[in-house]
Amino acid sequence: MMEEVPTSVLSDHPCHLGEGPTYDATTDTAWWFDIREGLLFEAQLGGGGVRVHALGRMASALGRIDAERQLIIAEDGLYVRELAHGTMTLLCPLEAHNPTTRSNDARVHQSGTFWIGTMGRKAEPEAGAIYAFHRGKISLLFPRISIPNSICFSPDGAIGYFADSARAVLYAVPLNPGTGLPRGEPEVLLRHTGIGGLDGSVCDADGQIWNACWGAGRIDVYSPQGERLRSLSVPARQASCPAFVGPDLSRLLVTSAWQDMDTATRAADPQAGHTFLLKASARGRAEPDVKLA
Numbered sequence: 001m002m003e004e005v006p007t008s009v010l011s012d013h014p015c016h017l018g019e020g021p022t023y024d025a026t027t028d029t030a031w032w033f034d035i036r037e038g039l040l041f042e043a044q045l046g047g048g049g050v051r052v053h054a055l056g057r058m059a060s061a062l063g064r065i066d067a068e069r070q071l072i073i074a075e076d077g078l079y080v081r082e083l084a085h086g087t088m089t090l091l092c093p094l095e096a097h098n099p100t101t102r103s104n105d106a107r108v109h110q111s112g113t114f115w116i117g118t119m120g121r122k123a124e125p126e127a128g129a130i131y132a133f134h135r136g137k138i139s140l141l142f143p144r145i146s147i148p149n150s151i152c153f154s155p156d157g158a159i160g161y162f163a164d165s166a167r168a169v170l171y172a173v174p175l176n177p178g179t180g181l182p183r184g185e186p187e188v189l190l191r192h193t194g195i196g197g198l199d200g201s202v203c204d205a206d207g208q209i210w211n212a213c214w215g216a217g218r219i220d221v222y223s224p225q226g227e228r229l230r231s232l233s234v235p236a237r238q239a240s241c242p243a244f245v246g247p248d249l250s251r252l253l254v255t256s257a258w259q260d261m262d263t264a265t266r267a268a269d270p271q272a273g274h275t276f277l278l279k280a281s282a283r284g285r286a287e288p289d290v291k292l293a
Helices: 263-268
Strands: 007-011 018-024 029-034 039-044 050-054 059-064 069-074 077-082 088-093 101-108 114-120 128-134 137-145 148-153 159-164 169-176 187-191 197-203 209-214 218-222 228-233 239-245 251-256 275-279
Touching: 007 039, 018 059, 018 101, 018 197, 018 239, 018 251, 029 059, 029 239, 029 251, 059 101, 069 101, 069 114, 101 148, 114 137, 114 148, 114 159, 128 148, 148 209, 159 197, 169 197, 209 251, 218 239
Parallel strands: 148 197, 197 239
Antiparallel strands: 007 275, 018 029, 029 039, 039 050, 059 069, 069 077, 077 088, 101 114, 114 128, 128 137, 148 159, 159 169, 169 187, 197 209, 209 218, 209 239, 218 228, 239 251, 251 275
């Protein structure tokens, strides 16, 4: 059954493609992106409103390096961003030679390794891949991915999850907890059926997987065995990615999008693209810092 939990609007800016939310517990700050419009959002959850930063390029995710810097995953590479003045410096290119692709879903493993997904700008079949940024170098993990999503990790760092949304499959792969790199082959954890599709995910402190069901206006919670445990309503049909936020990490920030909606569809979904806070009664986990070397 669909749960209706207390929900508020964190930002009513209608994101074309809201994605990549994360939370810096040291400053009580949430961050997320509008990929299509090249925007980065910054929200002080304790008060102070929402700031919007124009990046000048498509970007989809970030990891905290330290108190002064972030690592931004963008359409042509990885950039170090200085928080004080927003300056971005290219650290290393990623598929910069391929104008048909861009970055998509990404998340930092407990070891500091950053998993990064790429995809075709028009979702071309098998045009994307999943990479690992580990000890200053990028390596290819999984090629021929159409729409990489749901990158997240079990609390002990021993299992990685990812989806190819085009195939409606969520995979689980054994990892070296100390490096965040695979030590086996991916296996199918679940196949999504019914309305909507697998989009972004995050793991909680109990190992449950919280997935945004794109096109269905909900967050689905799965056990580590792939059993659906809960479904929480989101007031926008195209929910895209969740993140645990707040001092006790009990709330869920959820991004959404109006991508591919015509005028009539947007009118029927007036909060499409808004960013929400759900009182989910969750036990979240703080996101780890990314390690540059």
